[in-house]
Amino acid sequence: NAGVTQTPKFQVLKTGQSMTLQCAQDMNHNSMYWYRQDPGMGLRLIYYSASEGTTDKGEVPNGYNVSRLNKREFSLRLESAAPSQTSVYFCASSSLAGGPRKGQETQYFGPGTRLLVL
């Protein structure tokens, strides 16, 4: 059981280049998320997918697109990378614990992808 895996671990891009960050989970979770974390700051939600076939914007979606390929995989694409997108990107997944109250889901995070845009 690998949990949440991310590829690549590290990537250097030139401004204007495109790339796709891959994420997969083997815990049969319904929800998946993409965050970015800038130095010394907390995580900010980029996009999330509450279930297979659905995606929604988070706090900082501009410059990104996502695809929920199937229940296991959730990819993040940068169409035209900019230096402001230099960050560490984390993928996470969660499964609703049940009940009407919010915040019951525990998120499981991947190891992160370090992206440097020159």
Added chain:
Amino acid sequence: LAKTTQPISMDSYEGQEVNITCSHNNIATNDYITWYQQFPSQGPRFIIQGYKTKVTNEVASLFIPADRKSSTLSLPRVSLSDTAVYYCLVGDRNDMRFGAGTRLTVKP
């Protein structure tokens, strides 16, 4: 959206108990309170979650007063390996705001 406020940093020594308090004045009736831990170069890891009163697991305790406007994460007898950033979150999966967290440094 329930905004959370935590101290930016805290120092402690090995073997001491550490209490980190989080303020969340606008918490909604149905919101749970969740704490995560993050080591350098790793993704956050779930520590504990609660709704009211006290919750305890093998890692920590979470104290939540009756008005639920704050919560306190308690780490018993910390060790050097507890040096990390601790995040308090309130809300649901569609609106998880991590904030800057509390950077805990445990000294020998």
